[in-house]
Amino acid sequence: ETGVTQSPTHLIKTRGQQVTLRCSSQSGHNTVSWYQQALGQGPQFIFQYYREEENGRGNFPPRFSGLQFPNYSSELNVNALELDDSALYLCASSLGDRAYEQFFGPGTRLTVL
Amino acid sequence: EDKVVQSPLSLVVHEGDTVTLNCSYEVTNFRSLLWYKQEKKAPTFLFMLTSSGIEKKSGRLSSILDKKELSSILNITATQTGDSAIYLCAVEAISAGNMLTFGGGTRLMVKP
Numbered sequence: 001e002t003g004v005t006q007s008p009t010h011l012i013k014t015r016g017q018q019v020t021l022r023c024s025s026q027s028g029h030n031t032v033s034w035y036q037q038a039l040g041q042g043p044q045f046i047f048q049y050y051r052e053e054e055n056g057r058g059n060f061p062p063r064f065s066g067l068q069f070p071n072y073s074s075e076l077n078v079n080a081l082e083l084d085d086s087a088l089y090l091c092a093s094s095l096g097d098r099a100y101e102q103f104f105g106p107g108t109r110l111t112v113l
Numbered sequence: 114e115d116k117v118v119q120s121p122l123s124l125v126v127h128e129g130d131t132v133t134l135n136c137s138y139e140v141t142n143f144r145s146l147l148w149y150k151q152e153k154k155a156p157t158f159l160f161m162l163t164s165s166g167i168e169k170k171s172g173r174l175s176s177i178l179d180k181k182e183l184s185s186i187l188n189i190t191a192t193q194t195g196d197s198a199i200y201l202c203a204v205e206a207i208s209a210g211n212m213l214t215f216g217g218g219t220r221l222m223v224k225p
Contacts, residue, residue: 035213040217041217042117042203042215042216043156043213043215044215048211048212056208056211090154090155097211099145099147099161099205099211100145100147100158100161100205102158104155104156105155106153106154106155107154107155
C-alpha cells in the first residue's frame with residue numbers, strides 16, 4: 001500500500017460520454033502525474049500537476065484535462081470518450097517532480113463501449 | 114520521439130532459474146532509467162540507474178545501464194513464483210514534469 005488512492009476502481013462508459021477520475025495523493029506529496037495504460041502496453045504519461053499547475057504534458061489531445069486541488073488531490077477528466085480510451089488509468093504522487101520519487105495508486109479501469 | 118523497447122515480450126521459467134530482461138532506449142535529454150514491477154495494477158519501483166554506470170542490487174535482483182549501448186538489463190537470480198509479474202522499464206527525460214517514457218513491459222511467469 002502506497003497511500004495513494006484512486007476512485008472509482010472500475011467504470012463503464014459509452015462513446016461520447018465524459019468521465020472524471022479521482023486521485024488522492026500520499027500525505028505530504030504536492031505532485032501528481034497521470035498515466036494511461038492500455039491492455040498489454042506500458043503506461044503512457046498524460047500530464048503532471050505540481051502545486052495546482054500543469055507541469056508537463058504528454059502526447060494526449062485537449063479532451064484530456066486535469067485539475068489539482070489545494071489539498072493536492074487531483075482529477076483527470078476525459079471528454080467525448082472514444083473506444084481507444086479504454087485502459088487502466090494510473091496516478092502517481094510525489095513530493096518532488098523526480099520520477100523515482102513517485103508512488104503509484106492502484107488505478108481506475110475504464111471501459112468504453 | 115522518445116522510444117523504449119523491452120525484450121523479450123514474455124518469458125516462462127522454472128523456480129531457481131536466472132533471467133535477464135532487456136531494455137533499450139532512444140531519448141532526448143536522458144536523465145535516468147527506472148525499473149518497475151507490476152503485479153496487479155500499481156507499478157512498484159525497483160531501481161533507478163543513471164549514466165554513472167553503477168550497478169544497483171537488491172537481494173536477488175540487480176540492474177545496470179550501458180550508456181554507450183543505450184540499454185539496461187535487469188537480472189533476477191534464483192527466481193521464485195513471487196517474481197511472476199510484468200517488469201516495466203521507463204526512461205526519465207529532463208523536461209517539464211520529468212516525463213517518463215515506458216516500454217511495453219516483459220511478462221515473466223515463474224513456474225514451481
